[in-house]
Amino acid sequence: MSLYFDAAAILTAPSAGGSFKSRIYSARNLRASPAQIYALITEASKWDRVLADVIEKADILSVERKLTPLLALLLVYDHLLSKKGIAAPAAHPLRQAVERHKVRLKAEFTKARVRRGCATVEQFKTAVLREKREADGTAHFVYPRWVRVNNIRSSLEKQLSTTFADYQRVDTLAALAPAEDERTKLKLLYLDPNIPDLVAVPFGADFTSSPAYKNGEIILQDKASCFPAYLLLGDRGFKDAWQGDLVDGCAAPGNKTTHMASLLAKQQKQKKPRKQIFSMDSSKVRSKTLQKMVSLAGADPMVTVLQGQDFLALDPMDSQFEDVSGLLLDPSCSGSGIVGRDDVPQLTLPQPKVVKSSKPNGKKRKRGAEDHDEPEESSSNVTMGQPSAAPSDENDIPSGTIDNDRLTKLSNLQARIVEHALSFPNATHVTYSTCSIHLIENEAVVARLLASDVAKERGWRLLRRDEQPEGLRKWKHRGVRRDRDMETGVESEESESVAALSEVDLEACLRCWSGDAEGLGGFFVAGFVRDSEGAVTEPAKMKIKSDHDNGNAEGDVTDESNEDEEWDGFSD
Template identity: 45%
Template structure:
């Protein structure tokens, strides 16, 4: 019973309540006193909103609210949704009063539902579902569902022949989103990434529930791919890990680089200071099969970590994706529209406005009062009312100050050679401006940190066409070219995002940006018949009797983030926003 009453309460909340207002997910997961499972409440609320135009029509034509006066319009929508559309029906005992109030009208409700389907010229329930999904997605229909194949559990080849066997492969994202049916596009920039038709219910597949595939926006895959951790780079840190998509992406890349017949010597350290989000991270890491590579620090603030600790002496790569305004996330600020059936006598009970000029003033005042104030929902779900440009500026200043502090802290790790900094924000204050301030800092100059220029980036992102703003980079075109952006309304099917890489040279007596080992054209270390890495001549000549003492000194040479092939294409193992937890 609590499921329907709690969902009714969630959907009844007004956005003026700053504690629980805003988007649906924030309302539900920010409510601490729910008795029902949050995922169940979210699914019921979202699906009811999606079907509400049809359900409203069915309830009104069946005259349900006139016969069952104890039902509110919202409660009636939820119950009728489960009665008509849930496989298990209404989640209440057969003798329960609420269930009986719906089921005693089942013939009329089913009849009106069929008529509603036929009025929409849908030949079957499946056809109606597609139609409803398309209408509900509206602007978001221009975005595919991005699927990262989890290299820890599967391969892209396996998924193409199983989960997506009946999909038609097309050449562009636009074809995926513009046609009804099942279409698929293998991404050109990120390895193991697929774009599929947005209406396909991927969350019901075995591959999704087992963690073999993960729902993750393409832009959210940029940071781990740009960081490009190799075995000689040492351990990796994800500083702000929850919900875990980027953490598990890092683990998948690390796993794909393990030499044959060897065990993984690298650790991915995952930090998350929020205890609740830490639980989400733990669940995600386990589902993805990344627990052997990942060491999670629950409730630990990355900023309080000592960079000089022995535990992090081998950390060569850091991924920073701090809290931001979330202004690039598709649908982040949206609360789905819900169409309520009219209760009997609702029109008659509506107060009539006062005549004359007073009416106009009252109406104007009322309209002003009812105009919702804009709400900034950051990527942690925290909401801030933004009623002026001044308030927006103050919020961005606070966020960018924190982001810069995090980046400067990362610069302090002694063995670090690569860092990626990213946000899901469109604001220059959180992006190019943070990069510039970081490069101008004393610690960046002392330790030799510099921007990873476009020519030093992995191939897929080197070829990504959307770059940073020259104006936001204070006129520095090289910095702007090094920065990678995406915009949620540019037709590429991704959310708004920003990422930049930082690199520095390893301390070495032999100046070489590719490390001590010979590599093939795909960036992989060349090994001899016994499986040992092959040294470059400069390193061989400096080591007596061909020993590897020089290698030990330089094995974490920075490889300048350069890799001519996608980072996960070498993997024989399989790959997995697990959709339940989006980044």
């Protein structure tokens, strides 16, 4: 069974470059043989669309809670297409989870073959490969490799004349997608128009051996992930540089913390850096990566890392936070916006159904109990042993069925975390972001926050589009009132939740979607600002204090907090 877990770990691991094959062969901590893992992934990826469809139609993910979409795809590939079947003992629960549905799976697979007019599996394979090649023609240009220049150690100008000296500038993202045979040879570079110091290069570019990457002069960070720090710190210059302290409350592996530090360094070019950012993560394991990232980026003089610190347990009234004026919150989320990356085969995964039922058989899913042999939260770092976090490291791919109960729990926790941020007495700017596409985790959380007591009492509102930093003002994808139908890209009239936000507030929210020409996954960010700066009003102060004393920032989610400990979303 380790074969499937190892393959899943490889596919979800940080991807800082190198050929896919060499990364498998150089990976540590694998139990199965690299040759077997490589064969499984490459063969399964040829059939991904068909298998995803078969798994969805057989509807096994909503009953087999131990199966993640990725594990299901790999196991069903071996079950249906490899001579020896699933490489695990017959009694293994995951093997049984697939084989219990062998009749449905076989029937759906046969239907898929017949639909394509194929008499044999060989013919079917040829047809499937042709379909995949056609689909790939568009898939590749959409996902370039994004590279952010770190102003603490370098500058865009310096990198353009060193690391990217022999790169040819192109005017569009689409131009980064040359024909398949040229893809890895051409050195093309696109300067991003929305985020300062961000460039895109073809997805196969490898920086692992470049001095700039090893020294932390460049950081591999997705474009969408750069929105929050830029929205918070804006286009300030030397004269109006950010003055107060900053908090990154959910910070590991550290991309947004180091981005904040880079923006500060640029604004304060001449000044001696001072400790200005408190950066924390409740996970001790992930905090170690955070600390490594901060050091690699040269941000130690600016960042205090609070390892294993729960943001909700910070006392906003503590004197060490009295100068905190900006907070960035990027809490755990469903990860539903995450897409595959770079030279790792792009797998189309079966979509878990969003179901209404909450607790199958009355049992709750427990991490560490039921899931003891799933890849560990941190396995992606451990497996590849990269010196810094890569884009795919910020979150994991969704596992299991994302049902409405889970989304509700996540959104409660997200709202609690941001509400806590709004209660810092001298805070004037807060950003909230997720890599989820679900309205309930995004616009609906924002609407709840705007309606909260602390927001009303302290005068928090959204940072309007016309007030946003120039690059983000130009960004055209804005908040939605209803969940989108992902196939048509249109807001669904059937969507159960409707965001109670004004048109101006929807315009203030920024969205990214996968599958369009922007080259990003799904992402959401909104900025909160406070007009009435200064001291907290007395009633608000008392409310904040009593909430804190009760260990609760929002009354109606008290009961959720224990449950949140059991399953708190995708976070690496």
